[in-house]
Amino acid sequence: MKWQNALQDYRHYLKLERGLSANSIENYSLDVIKLMKYLDVNKIEVSPTKISDKSIQEFIYSASKSLNARSQSRLISGLRSFFGFLIFEDYRKDNPLDLMESPKIGRKLPDTISIAEVDKIIAAVDLSKFEGERNRAIIETLYGCGLRVSELIDLRISDLFFQEGFIKVTGKGDKQRFVPISEYTIKFINIYKDEVRNHQDIKPEATDTLFLNRRGNRLTRAMIFTIVKRLTEAAGIRKKISPHTFRHSFATHLLENGADLRAIQQMLGHESITTTEVYVHVDRSHLRQVMEDFHPRK
Numbered sequence: 001m002k003w004q005n006a007l008q009d010y011r012h013y014l015k016l017e018r019g020l021s022a023n024s025i026e027n028y029s030l031d032v033i034k035l036m037k038y039l040d041v042n043k044i045e046v047s048p049t050k051i052s053d054k055s056i057q058e059f060i061y062s063a064s065k066s067l068n069a070r071s072q073s074r075l076i077s078g079l080r081s082f083f084g085f086l087i088f089e090d091y092r093k094d095n096p097l098d099l100m101e102s103p104k105i106g107r108k109l110p111d112t113i114s115i116a117e118v119d120k121i122i123a124a125v126d127l128s129k130f131e132g133e134r135n136r137a138i139i140e141t142l143y144g145c146g147l148r149v150s151e152l153i154d155l156r157i158s159d160l161f162f163q164e165g166f167i168k169v170t171g172k173g174d175k176q177r178f179v180p181i182s183e184y185t186i187k188f189i190n191i192y193k194d195e196v197r198n199h200q201d202i203k204p205e206a207t208d209t210l211f212l213n214r215r216g217n218r219l220t221r222a223m224i225f226t227i228v229k230r231l232t233e234a235a236g237i238r239k240k241i242s243p244h245t246f247r248h249s250f251a252t253h254l255l256e257n258g259a260d261l262r263a264i265q266q267m268l269g270h271e272s273i274t275t276t277e278v279y280v281h282v283d284r285s286h287l288r289q290v291m292e293d294f295h296p297r298k
Contacts, residue, residue, distance in 0.1 A: 001091060003036045006048040010085050019173040023150060023221075031078025035059055048086060053096035060100065073102040112249045117237055118143055124234035130196070130214065135227050137192040138211060142243055144185035145169070146250035146268055149221050149243045156208040157193075162186050171269040179267050251276070 080097040125136045159168040166178040202216040265276040
């Protein structure tokens with residue numbers, strides 16, 4: 001079995017059997033591609049069904065020289081998944097990564113920003129420019145609804161149920177959920193939609209896409225990162241802020257103000273409550289307040 005054929009089959013499996021998003025499929029594929037390049041550069045001719053644990057260990061050791069612990073762990077996990085697929089399809093009997101331990105990385109707490117910093121970033125939007133109203137609506141939506149970048153750029157006009165106070169969001173694995181949206185966020189989306197978007201020449205394939213670029217087409221993930229980076233710099237904030245920071249801040253601020261953890265889980269689209277529980281670790285002051293308010297021996 002050739003590597004390219006195995007990779008192609010693996011990609012189909014990730015899409016059809018596991019229902020992963022295009023971004024997740026690319027990330028899993030990159031782990032296998034790195035191994036393929038290593039074998040090619042070192043002129044090691046071995047098929048995916050015959051490669052030994054020793055060869056995999058040598059590859060991981062070589063790759064680890066330029067990777068931090070988290071990236072090493074991600075690489076090992078990705079390759080373990082690939083060889084697990086080969087076993088599942090009866091291409092091989094063992095997984096060469098079964099005995100390989102991932103480096104201990106601990107649990108990374110999400111970065112957050114304060115409400116004042118959110119306001120500073122939004123205030124840094126230049127509303128005199130063509131993209132001003134759009135960029136303000138983007139930041140308000142990221143923070144107001146706790147969306148992932150992919151969910152934001154895929155948001156459609158037909159997903160907006162403003163009268164009911166919800167938007168329909170398509171998350172990982174094409175799973176859909178309804179997320180509450182405030183009147184405040186609705187106001188800025190409507191300003192952008194009515195005063196900017198409705199006056200653009202829109203590409204046929206983007207007629208239902210909410211946020212558009214200057215050419216009337218859907219925005220890319222990279223463009224959202226660029227928008228956030230430029231606004232952060234314009235606001236004079238020196239810490240590293242990404243689009244995901246607004247999602248983390250959304251969850252943390254809800255928790256600080258007394259929101260139920262399971263409600264936050266549903267809004268974020270987390271499959272497991274344990275993923276959402278990381279925000280409890282971020283907001284330790286909230287835990288102290290819960291103890292003081294509810295424990296009988298406070």
